[in-house]
Amino acid sequence: MGPNAEQRPPVMADVAKLAGVSHQTVSRVLNDHPNVRAETRTRVMWAIDELGYRRNLVARALVTRHSRTLGVVSFDSTLYGPASTVYGIEQAARAAGYFVSIVSLRTIDRAGVTDAIGYLAEQGVDGVVVVAPQRSAARALDDLPAGMPAVAVEGGHAGDVPVVSVDQVEGARLATLHLLDLGHETVWHVSGPADWLEAEGRTEGWRAVLTAAGRPVPEVLAGDWSPRSGYRAGKRLAAMADRVTAVFVANDQMALGVLRALTEEGVKVPEQISIVGFDDIPESEFFSPPLTTIRQDFGAVGRRSIDLLVRQIQSGGPLHERLVVPPQFIARASTSPLR
Amino acid sequence: MGPNAEQRPPVMADVAKLAGVSHQTVSRVLNDHPNVRAETRTRVMWAIDELGYRRNLVARALVTRHSRTLGVVSFDSTLYGPASTVYGIEQAARAAGYFVSIVSLRTIDRAGVTDAIGYLAEQGVDGVVVVAPQRSAARALDDLPAGMPAVAVEGGHAGDVPVVSVDQVEGARLATLHLLDLGHETVWHVSGPADWLEAEGRTEGWRAVLTAAGRPVPEVLAGDWSPRSGYRAGKRLAAMADRVTAVFVANDQMALGVLRALTEEGVKVPEQISIVGFDDIPESEFFSPPLTTIRQDFGAVGRRSIDLLVRQIQSGGPLHERLVVPPQFIARASTSPLR
DNA sequence: CCGAGTGATGTGAGCGTTCACATTCCGAGC
């Protein structure tokens, strides 16, 4: 092996030697430092090209103490909501010049989230976004490593940490009001799982509207977001079809299950029962009938949370903000006036 | 400011001083080196705890040249398939002791993928998984940085890079054969977008079965995976309802659109037309009627690809393997024998 | 009772950058 049998990728010193400058000048070129002669710059660029040099961001991170990487802790990113949120976050982070390191948890207990944040901290992320849609997960934000910038998405009352979320209560209000406006005496509700903050918010908004209007508040049918749980709720609703005329279902997947159950039992939607969902998944428009629902702007959630996180990283101090993204009502064919 | 006004997080030397050992002994404890006296170990552990020390993986990565981070290049992780694949990859990677850094591209041209891999390389990932469902994206694997271990998922003919994919052709065969077995004269096909390898595979399998059985091969109706494109295809199929009795739709979302269009036009499924989808998204079981479809095991795809990647990282050499995950036929209510 | 062997620990260098500071260069101004 001669001295040229180097297998290691070229480093800054190699570029410097080839260009006939010091490693520091190479660094300056790479970092767009103003005080470099144009001719020197081109010579360095040429050498970089010649050697196929790529800078080593790990070494840079060691000295700057900034990795330009953000951590994302998420949960079951197969569900449409979390998946879209994570996608939005990733897009926004990259636009802001950050990499994204993701940990998706299967179960979402506090310890799991704390561990995940710990791993990310060791890995040197500059900040974390925690998608913590459940109470228990949100609590993990209380034991953040000192000085770690963080943002909670859909995270409820998260202590010192700023929160970005879609206004669930408002969405539920829109849905429920729409049904009351159509002349329905009251509105039934198929809820999400108990521990989820989004589920709580939706139930709360629904209840608030009914109470404010002086309408009876029917018993809540509990679901777990899955189409199957909606199907079960739908069967129960069908059995009460003489009393039920309008239902607000806490997400579109469950609404699909409800629709299916009602169809099986011969209950017509929207003629006999009106249905409103939540999320506006891409499928909703093609349900039978097309689903009236509430759209959440996940892209906006991602952008806002990254913006908040980056501002914290730059300022050093924590921000006590609470950003709310408004939901949007989408009218389709699953609701009709009470005849 | 006294000398104790340190704001910086503790480093290994701090732990060493407190425990009364050398930094190297601390390192040994952290890395489970066998030759450390039990008492020393506990003393070090105590010091670590006392200071709230966390090791700095960036510094470690600099010297070991391994970041224990894998890069994932994906594309629109909002679609059910890509989202599930990425989730499976992330789970498998973490189980294997790796972090995952994700780049999701909006558009999937070759340059974009090449750039993404380049960024990940600078960032020091030990290997990359490229979810490259399109021909153009798959081609980016030809210009990988030298010595970068890589695996393509759903990636077609990807040069030197091992590929893991679900057997699309076989899935399409299962779907088409099922329909022929029910007595249908031939099977129509709503395809995915042209550039997608998965779409090609599904069309190929469908065509192969028809040809082998000596049946007429109808014109392909082109879709783009979206429910809307399925809806448009459904309208056209409804217009030919006298000739069409069976349709294989290249994914479940489009199948939903087809279903919707047929329902609107008063065509009964499965009495007049039988439909088979592909993917088995969670919603399929609750379509009206519940959709007969082909299930893909995305978890298995994730595990296999990480396994392949980790083996490459450990062995140093590239592996020329090609792993195929079998699809599964799921019978539901959207198909029936030709009367 | 001594030297070899093994386990436990310490020492210093180096990973590839950037930072702080030192040095050199060059033209303007007197």
Added chain:
DNA sequence: GCTCGGAATGTGAACGCTCACATCACTCGG
């Protein structure tokens, strides 16, 4: 021609860890 100042460049020391090697303290067989 000489000084001065800012632009352009170079030098050496970190950053926090692991690696290779050195050292030290024992145990054990002859």
